[in-house]
Amino acid sequence: MIRDTWRIVRLGLKSLMLHKLRSALTTAGILFGVASVIAMLAVGEGAKQDALERFQDMGVTNLIARSKKPAETATSNSQSLWSALSYGLLYAEADLIQASLPTSVVARVREAKRPMIRGEHFHTSIIVGTEPSFLELTNMQVREGRWLGDIDDRRLANVCVLGATLTRLLFPLENPMDQTVLIGDDDRYRVVGVLSEQGRTAGAGSTPYDECMFIPLHTHQRRFGDVNTTRSGGSFSRERVELAEVKVKMPSSEDVAAGAQVIRDLLAQRIEETGDVLVTVPLELLKQEEESKRMFNIVLAVIASISLLVGGIGIMNVMLATVTERTREIGIRRALGAKKKHVVQQFLVEAGVLSALGGVVGVTLGVGLPFLITTWFAQKTIILPQHVMLAFSISAAVGVVFGLYPAWRAANMDPVEALRHE
Amino acid sequence: MAVAADGRAAVAQTAVAAESRAVSSNEIIAEFVDVHRHYKMGDNVVRALNGVSMKVSKGDYLTIMGRSGSGKSTMLNLLGCLDRPTRGEYRVGGRDVSKLDDDALSNVRGHEIGFIFQSFNLIPQLTVLENLEVPLFYQGRVGAESREKAEYLADRVGLGQRLAHKPLELSGGQQQRVAIARALMNDPLFLLADEATGNLDSNTEAEILDLFDDLRPDGVTIVMVTHNPTVAQRADRTLWLKDGEVEKLVTNADRADAAPTEESL
Known part of the structure; x- marks a missing residue:
């Protein structure tokens, strides 16, 4: 045959x-x-x-609510020179989200763009103020030292954890552990940990986390405040933002849809009317x-x-x-x-x-x-x-x-x- | 020559098998009983064969002659089971094949008939050996046995050294020898030749006819359609066709050692 x-x-x-x-x-x-x-x-x-x-970088079980500057309106133009444009997520809203989704893990995130100085090395990047749960939510790894703890937050400690890229920029030759980074004129932060390279696009706004510096949430709030002043040309603009982002991790991907619904309901007015909050559901995007x-x-x-x-x-x-x-x-x-x-x-x-x-x-x-x-x-x-x-x-x-x-x-x-x- | 000897033995065995089909030595192996073949051409009916009866016995050497249009080709196609009669019976080895379906007719062709064509009809892309094996291939019998048999038969027709050649590398006479060997591969009841020497010069023609004579002691039966009287003379008997009917059946003088006689049908 x-x-x-x-x-x-x-x-x-x-x-x-x-x-x-x-x-x-x-x-x-x-x-x-x-x-x-x-x-x-x-x-x-x-x-x-x-x-x-x-999307897995963003975390498929995560929900992300992010503050965004609303489109300019007549009211914002009529504001006086020194009054601040107020927008974005509030601490109270983050608390509400956490209370409404008791099985979830929540990480509040604040962001501020500042120049960072270490000796003759200098870099302007985002300083992220956040909670210990942030590490679990973003699934990042600590290469050396430790991550931020609750105790740092309570003490309003001036400690920081550096992203891999930022570490290379500020400490090209030295070991960064226990060294300090200078922010502004006299604000020094002790390096307690260094993150391993993520190689991801996800980060604070358009800045990848590899290039960010992480400090305790309340330290961030205390040092930088909620009002941010930027000079451009000859004019000032003042913005009041409490939280840049709230990350929520659901227990499993089956809970994501329900969690997203809860957050959208809670923030319905912000999303639809004032338009200063954006909710991102990586799983939905993935689908x-x-x-x-x-x-x-x-x-x-x-x-x-x-x-x-x-x-x-x-x-x-x-x-x-x-x-x-x-x-x-x-x-x-x-x-x-x-x-x-x-x-x-x-x-x-x-x-x-x-x-x-x-x-x-x-x-x-x-x-x-x-x-x-x-x-x-x-x-x-x-x-x-x-x-x-x-x-x-x-x-x-x-x-x-x-x-x-x-x-x-x-x-x-x-x-x-x-x-x-x- | 051990291989050839084995081959001979194999052929001898199959010859015995063929013998066992025989009822008697004068067994009738092909028989037409009032065979008609009509073609429809538009509104007309062409009666290519119109009530032909005849018999071929084992060991016979019969030629079929007639002018063109006499029904020779039609008769050849019917004898070769390439076509079916409109009416009448055609028995091959005692079995009526006139109403068989296409597959069954293919089986009859493959097992009982050895075709020899005017234009040799070897398959050009195959070697001589492969050409010889084609009939057995369709019976699922290709293997060491078919190879031995092919070698034996190639030797028998005088082409033992050409097995690996392609047909176009051989002369016309050699190609026809291969074709004859191929026709013998399936131990047919009879060889059916269509102007087997029509494409050959007279010397080669004589060689091929000698080969036929040479094969007859092995018990080979030959039916040949021809229009060449020289060729017909070498046969025992000649069947003359005219207008689709048998005109006469002549027993050849040389063969029968008697004056040409017309037999009654």
């Missing part, structure tokens, strides 16, 4: 070798189809993974992203299928030509005892071999292509074995499906006519 199958396959190869160029060109149609299927699936998978990681990626993948799959379809039509065309050319051979074989099924088998195998050859080369090309895409376009690509299998199976199926009609035609020739064919 196996030997007979091999014999038929070898016969198919021999027949294809009669027209090397023609067979090669036909194979190319399938080849590019298969390669594009694999490459497109790899790109799709890579993009999906990318999005997944991005949206997956949804849109799914559409994207479907489009890719359709395009790839079309190229395989074109390849299949090429195969059918060539097989029809082959069947016509070899009418005599079909007649001979029928005279020597071949049944219709034998003829069908022979030409199906030939079409299958043709497309499977394209499939094999296509897989090779398709596995190589994503590497080029990754190097040239910095687009992450992931090749899954099942996608390679899928592409190859499709190519083989295309050969069989498009070989069916030519094979059927060959089998149903009248042997007498076929033998008379010149």
Whole structure:
């Protein structure tokens, strides 16, 4: 049985070798189809993974309410020079959220942009004032020393933990532990810990946490206050913001939707009317992203299928030509005892071999292509074995499906006519 | 030559098997009983064969002759089970095959008939050996046995050294020898030849006809359609067709060591 199958396959190869160029060109149609299927699936998978990681950075069980400066209105313009624009989340609101979601872990976050000085090294970045729970919520790791504790907060201690990038900028050569960083004129903070590199985009506003300095929440409140004055050009602008962000971690991803609803209800007025709070639910974003990626993948799959379809039509065309050319051979074989099924088998195998050859080369090309895409376009690509299998199976199926009609035609020739064919 | 000897033994065995099918030494292996073959051409009915009856016995050497349009080709197609009669019976080895379906007819062709064509009809992309194995392939009998048999038969027709060649590397006469060997591969009840020497020069023609003579002691039965009287003379009997009917059946003088006679049907 196996030997007979091999014999038929070898016969198919021999027949294809009669027209090397023609067979090669036909194979190319399938080849590019298969390669594009694999490459497109790899790109799709890579993009999906990318999005997944991005949202996982934010924490899929997290809910984030963030203060944002409302769009300028008539009232804000009419304010006097020294009155502050007041917006954003309040301490009281954070307390309310915590009380409404007793199973959740809440981290209040304050932010202030300040220049930081260490000897001759200098960097302006965000100082984050937050609670001990922040570390768990953001899933960051301490590389050296320790994280902020409750006791620091109660004592309003001047201690800080540095992000990895900031550490390199301020302490390029020294060990930062127990050294001090100067903020403003005389505010010194002792370094009690250094975070390991996160390499994430998530952070305080547009500044990644790697570049931030972390101090106790109430120390932050005491030193910097709620009113922030910025000078731009010749004018002052004063803003009063209590909390920049409230992060909420739900016990599991099943609770996220309910938690999001609670927070949106509590902050409904802020979100919809004053527009100074933005609630972000990473899980929802992830789902949206997956949804849109799914559409994207479907489009890719359709395009790839079309190229395989074109390849299949090429195969059918060539097989029809082959069947016509070899009418005599079909007649001979029928005279020597071949049944219709034998003829069908022979030409199906030939079409299958043709497309499977394209499939094999296509897989090779398709596995190589994503590497080029990754190097040239910095687009992450992931090749899954099942996608390679899928592409190859499709190519083989295309050969069989498009070989069916030519094979059927060959089998149903009248042997007498076929033998008379010149 | 051990291989050839084994091959010979294998052939001898199958010959015994063929013998066991025989009822008697004068067994009738192919028989037409009032066979008609009509074609519809538009509104007309062409009566290509119109009530032909004849018998072929084991060991026979029969030629079928007639002008073009006499029904020779139609008769050949029917004899070869490539076509079915409109009416009448065709018995091969005692079995009526006139109403068999396509697969069953393929089986009859594959097991009982050895085709030899005017234009040799070897498959060009296959080697001589592979061409010889084609009939057995469709019976699922390709293997060491088929190879031995092919070697033996190639030797028998005088082409023992050409097994690895492609048909187009051989002369016409050599190709026809391969075709004859191929026709013998399935131990057929009879060889069915269609102008077997029509594409050959007269010297080669004589060689091929000699080969047929040479094969006859092995118990080979030959039915040959031809329009060449020289070829027909080498046979035992000649069936003349005219307008789809049997005109006469002539026993050849040389063969029968008697004056040409017209047999009654």
